[in-house]
Amino acid sequence: MTRFLFHTQLTMSFMLLLPLFFIILTILYKYIWIPLRIQLHFRQQGVRGPGYRPIFGNSAGTRRKMITEAESSRPVSFNHEGVVQRVMPHYYNWSKVYGDTFLYWFGSKARLAVSDPDMIKEVLVSKSRSFGKIRFNPVSKALFGEGLVGLEGEKWVVHRRITGQAFNMERVKEWVPEIVDSIQNMMSKWDANIEAGNKSEFEFDVHKELHQLSADIISRTAFGSNFSEGKRIFELQEQQAVLVLQALRNVYIPGSRFIPTKRNKTMWKLEKETRELVTKLIEKNKNTKQNSNTLLATLISPSKKDDILDLKEIVDECKTFYFAGKETTANLLTWAFLLLGLHQEWQNKAREEVDRVCGQNVFPRADTLADLKIVTMILDETLRLYPPAVMMMRQASENVKLAGRLDVPVGTQLFLAMTAVHHDVRIWGEDANVFNPLRFLEPRNHLGAFFPFGLGPRVCVGQNLAMVEAKIVLAMIVKCYSFVVSPSYVHAPMQSLTLQPQYGAQMIFSRR
Template identity: 30%
Template structure:
């Protein structure tokens, strides 16, 4: 039988080194390797890494196809096994019907009306840092990236547990740091069978997991023993209250543990890095900082704290945060595993054969096809008239489709509060002229940490305690 159907075009494929493909090039300089591919190819390109055939997508249309239009054909890639070591079967890692049920259960806790209850806690933690800085000798450089890590952990801890965990905060902070460091190392461990070997790092990691789990389970059990009329306006309380609309069931202790640890990691590491990059960019763009400060002073005045209502008026502040996450998206890359073959225009990704699909927001966010002056820090990229000109999936700081990050509103609210209060009260300046390089791992960190000169502004902001 004669058919007019065209055969699919072959997807461009890198040759690489026999047996290992492009493994070493990708591991040595992930951003440089992927950026080089973006310059050479328009839509799709394949390469071998760790014995797997990876397909890199380079357009918003294909990202939308994977994440939204045909999302049920894709599951999380094998790289998420590293996160599953600690996070368990929370929203970030779970799949299928179980994920859909967990999403239904967790969603009410992240509605904007419920999140409004957390604003006071975010203000308290941020003003606490302001008081510390105003009582500290800030003559030398401040390791802002570390300060943001501590602040983001304090915010997410208070948001999750109110004051229940206050006595454990130091232990939690130390344990979470060990867990994150281990996950970073394991991300580029090309011999996953070694993860269970009793190395010193593995022993420290397991001890940190046990310590964190013990604290979380202790808080959950303590809450369950309390009378029903006692309510907690925190995320754990909201998660414990919610019931499945179809079955009436609530989350088990194990499910609560997995969701809490996922929020811990996602709400701590990513937000801290986004804030660090924001202060770095503002320190090197004083004109944008002044425009930002003008809006903050106009909306909040010299000493008012942000509220849900005033946050909506901080439009330029929001644009600054959006632009930071364009240049330095904390979730800079994510992978999907195709379950069946799929069509991308004239190309066809074959299963079996293709082992994984990569979507890289870092590349999409800097693609000159969708962004004017893509390497320039310019919050006006997010003026409404500019946003309308771009494909929606050209900007993916929180992913997209049904698996859009459930905590995106929480993260934006926290970043707005921290940014407005610190910029109102402090000046940030570079320590030197060295270029701050991004370090790609699970998230996109400033390599070696971010140090800035921080100086209190005269006669502004909250009083020194």
């Protein structure tokens, strides 16, 4: 009897310990064996990097520390040599030690840093089917939802087809009067401030002004409303962006977003109010025949019957374009004005071209935008030195070979170091860190050397609107005002969700 009870207890103990043993084996396999095997795989191909350390003691924390130190470091002088070091310090530091292509770790995920234009072209264009988007950290869905930015497969195809119709160049040209009207309203406020102060010049943070302008333009063109109607949505998204950025810099612990922490409660509250406001905007526009050429109208009533989106999908796309439509163009224009304020000779060249092309008109027309060659070169050079997105991420969806020599296992994440490529003296010459729009006078030699809006099938769908808007804003303001960088401006490029000036962009404007 005693022996029977002993065997029974032993069997029960074994049965209880078996699941625990299985869990331990799974953890060892996932967090020790696979990463070390991947690390060895790349080392055998000559690709090195900071060594893997299990779970939280890996390079994710080191990377986060580098970013924090860069953002708290002393601002750089107003040249463009320190941009890469400030906005992607982990790439800058590790590439000095391990070379341009190296392996680092985010949690247990292998990330391959790449700055070779040939490889980038393969990833984004010729072998794009072998690389997908990295799944959103669940926390970031509060900002973008399940919109175009994070979709894959057939869903992405449908959403891309619908939004592509809304942002084709012919449709964007129809929005030119709305864009002009927004700019004129802003300039009228500037002139009123000049008259009220009885001064010939005035100083302000152009970064804030351009964010409000871009918010008004995306509200009018994409959603048929205006900045005042969408103001609360933008405020909510700016608060969400801060919390999402914090989340993206940390390894996500599965299920942690459901824990009622202070940050999570704030995220839930912001998400709920944002979704309610966007839903009201959709309902308001659903039964009206007005604004039939907007993005929202296209989302509600797509041209193909098979492309019908449900309410949640429409809300998610609206959230994506409310944020991305404002951020990208506002930051591009901020850096463009700072660069022209610093380089007066190019400001004068742009002004002369606008005067010549527009004549007596205060603003360019849709049919004259293509004639603004110098303005276009200035914007391209701005995008090279200060791209709104400092990098791009992809993930191998299958085993693939890059550059005919590098075997990349399925699941490997790729960090495409856009800002480093844009500043590489081996690609752009010894003056790579100099503002020189003339380098865009001739077509680029290599597709993978310049990709501020991405490349290939997933190139930014809003690129047409961003460039048309930027051209018109720059042309109208440079025609009516001269401007310089304020002595109070502190040059500190910072990687938030987009590349922006950490302390604003103080400039001094005067009416011509």
